[in-house]
Amino acid sequence: MVMDDGVTACLSDNHFLMSTTTGGAAHVLSWLELYHQTEWPELDVYFTSVTDHWATLSIAGPNSRELLASVCDDIDLSADAFGFMDWRSGHVAGAPARVFRISFTGELSFEIQVPAHYAMGVWQALFAEGERFDLTPYGTETMHVLRAEKGFIIVGQDTDGSVTPRDLGMDWCVADSKPFSFIGKRGMQRADCVRPGRKQLVGIRCTDPATVIPEGSQAVRDPQEPIPMTMVGHVTSSYYSAFLGHSIALALIKGGHDAEGETLYFPQADGRMLAGTITSPVFVDPEGARNR
Amino acid sequence: MSETMNQWVAAEVAGDGSGPAEQAAQTVSTQTPLHHVNFAELSHHRTQRLTGESARVVLKEMPLQGLLCLRGDPDQISLADAVSSVTGLSLPQPLQSDERDARCLRWMAPDEWWLSCGIAEAFELESRLREALSGHYAIVNISAGFTTLLLAGEASRSVLMKSTGYDVHPRNFPPGKVVRTLFGKTGVALRCLDDARYEIIVRRSFADYLWLWLQAASQEYGLRVEA
Numbered sequence: 001m002v003m004d005d006g007v008t009a010c011l012s013d014n015h016f017l018m019s020t021t022t023g024g025a026a027h028v029l030s031w032l033e034l035y036h037q038t039e040w041p042e043l044d045v046y047f048t049s050v051t052d053h054w055a056t057l058s059i060a061g062p063n064s065r066e067l068l069a070s071v072c073d074d075i076d077l078s079a080d081a082f083g084f085m086d087w088r089s090g091h092v093a094g095a096p097a098r099v100f101r102i103s104f105t106g107e108l109s110f111e112i113q114v115p116a117h118y119a120m121g122v123w124q125a126l127f128a129e130g131e132r133f134d135l136t137p138y139g140t141e142t143m144h145v146l147r148a149e150k151g152f153i154i155v156g157q158d159t160d161g162s163v164t165p166r167d168l169g170m171d172w173c174v175a176d177s178k179p180f181s182f183i184g185k186r187g188m189q190r191a192d193c194v195r196p197g198r199k200q201l202v203g204i205r206c207t208d209p210a211t212v213i214p215e216g217s218q219a220v221r222d223p224q225e226p227i228p229m230t231m232v233g234h235v236t237s238s239y240y241s242a243f244l245g246h247s248i249a250l251a252l253i254k255g256g257h258d259a260e261g262e263t264l265y266f267p268q269a270d271g272r273m274l275a276g277t278i279t280s281p282v283f284v285d286p287e288g289a290r291n292r
Numbered sequence: 293m294s295e296t297m298n299q300w301v302a303a304e305v306a307g308d309g310s311g312p313a314e315q316a317a318q319t320v321s322t323q324t325p326l327h328h329v330n331f332a333e334l335s336h337h338r339t340q341r342l343t344g345e346s347a348r349v350v351l352k353e354m355p356l357q358g359l360l361c362l363r364g365d366p367d368q369i370s371l372a373d374a375v376s377s378v379t380g381l382s383l384p385q386p387l388q389s390d391e392r393d394a395r396c397l398r399w400m401a402p403d404e405w406w407l408s409c410g411i412a413e414a415f416e417l418e419s420r421l422r423e424a425l426s427g428h429y430a431i432v433n434i435s436a437g438f439t440t441l442l443l444a445g446e447a448s449r450s451v452l453m454k455s456t457g458y459d460v461h462p463r464n465f466p467p468g469k470v471v472r473t474l475f476g477k478t479g480v481a482l483r484c485l486d487d488a489r490y491e492i493i494v495r496r497s498f499a500d501y502l503w504l505w506l507q508a509a510s511q512e513y514g515l516r517v518e519a
Contacts, residue, residue: 048430050437053496
C-alpha cells in the first residue's frame with residue numbers, strides 16, 4: 001500500500017538524499033530505522049534527518065530557466081545538459097546550492113536547495129531578478145490545483161493506506177526488473193490487490209463546469225437507486241481550474257481505469273445530485289511539453 | 293575522497309575568496325532561525341532597560357555555527373584517533389562533551405556525536421575527518437537545521453526545571469553533561485556549561501516555539517535578552 005511518496009537523489013555511491021510527502025519525513029525515517037534494525041541489521045547504513053537543514057525554493061513556469069540563469073552562472077541549465085529528474089551542484093545567488101529539475105506543478109521547474117540560513121537571501125535575489133518576469137509567490141492552495149491538473153497525487157488525500165501504485169496508475173514507478181525483492185513486491189501480488197473492481201484513480205469532469213464537486217462525495221452509478229445506494233468510490237481532490245476554465249476532480253472509483261467516459265452521480269446531503277464523467281486524471285498537457 | 297557534496301561551502305572558508313563564486317558567497321546574507329526576533333533591537337528596547345538589571349534570566353541566540361553529525365562505532369580505536377587528531381577533541385563518554393576553543397564534541401547516542409565549530413571551518417573539518425576516517429561512518433552537515441541558545445542567570449536552572457522533566461540539579465547535571473530531552477513540547481539537546489549557564493540546541497522549525505516558551509517561563513524572574 002502506498003504510505004508516502006517522494007524523490008530520492010543519489011549523491012554518490014553510498015550517499016542518498018530522500019524527500020517525502022509534506023510532514024512525512026519522520027514517519028519514513030521511523031520505518032527505515034525499524035527495517036534496518038529488524039530486517040536488515042547486517043547492512044551498514046546510517047540515517048540522518050536533514051529536514052530543517054535544507055530550504056527548498058521551487059521556481060516554475062516557462063521563464064524559470066531564464067530566471068535561474070540570471071542568478072546562477074556555474075550550472076549549465078540548458079535542456080540538453082540538465083535533464084528532467086537530474087540534479088546539479090553549484091551556486092545560486094552566491095549561496096551553495098543543489099538544483100533539482102523536478103516538478104510537482106507540471107511546469108518547467110527547478111527546485112533550488114540551500115542550507116536554510118541562506119534561504120531568505122536567495123529568495124530576495126530571485127525576486128529582484130524575477131521582477132521582469134512578473135515572478136509571483138504561490139502557496140499550497142495553488143500548488144494543489146496545479147498538481148491536480150496534472151493528475152499528481154497527494155498521499156493521504158488521494159490515498160488512504162488502502163491504495164496500491166497500480167490503483168493509482170503508477171505501475172511505472174514499481175521496478176519489477178530489480179534483481180532482488182523489495183518491500184511490497186509480494187503484497188502487491190495478493191489476490192485482493194490484483195482483482196478487478198478495485199478502486200482506481202481517475203479524473204472526473206463535472207457536467208456543470210462551474211460546480212466543484214465536494215471532496216469526499218460518494219459516487220453512485222444509478223441516481224434512481226433506492227437508499228441504501230451502492231457506493232462505487234469517492235472524490236479525493238476537487239478544485240476549480242482557472243487555467244482550464246472548468247472544475248476538475250480526482251476520484252477513486254471501482255474499476256475506474258476501464259470506465260473512461262462513464263457518467264457517475266454524486267448525491268449531496270442538501271439534496272442536489274451532481275453528475276460527472278470519468279476522464280483521465282491528467283487534465284493539462286498530457287504530453288508533458290510544458291516541462292521541457 | 294572528494295564527493296560532489298564536498299564542494300559545499302568552499303566559499304565559507306574564511307580567507308579564500310579567490311573565485312567570483314566565493315566572493316559572492318561571502319556577501320550572501322544569512323539568517324539564524326530566530327532572525328525575525330531581532331535580538332539586537334530587542335536588547336535595546338526600553339523594557340529591557342527597565343528590567344534588564346534586575347532580570348534573573350538571560351537569553352541569547354548564538355551566531356550561526358557549524359554542526360556536524362558524526363556516526364560511527366565507538367569501539368573502533370581508529371574512530372577515536374581520527375576524531376582527536378583532526379579536532380583536538382576526545383570522543384566523549386555517554387552524556388559527556390569535550391570542548392576546546394570554538395569546538396565542542398557532544399555524545400548524543402551510542403553511535404552518534406555532534407561536533408560544533410565556527411561556521412567558516414565546518415567544511416574543512418568535515419573534509420579532514422573524511423580523509424582520516426575509514427570503514428563504516430557517516431558525517432552529515434546539519435548546521436542550518438538547528439539554532440543554539442544560551443540560557444543564563446541565577447534563575448536559569450529554575451526555567452529548566454519548569455521546562456523539562458530531566459533532573460537538572462547540579463548533582464545530576466554537572467558542567468559538560470549533555471542530554472537530549474523533552475523541553476516544553478519539543479526535543480532539545482541540553483548542555484550544562486556551568487552552574488548558571490546552559491546551552492540549548494533546538495531544531496530550526498521549533499525555534500520560535502521555544503522562544504515563546506522561554507519568554508513565558510522566564511517572565512516571573514525577569515528576562516534580559518542579549519545580542
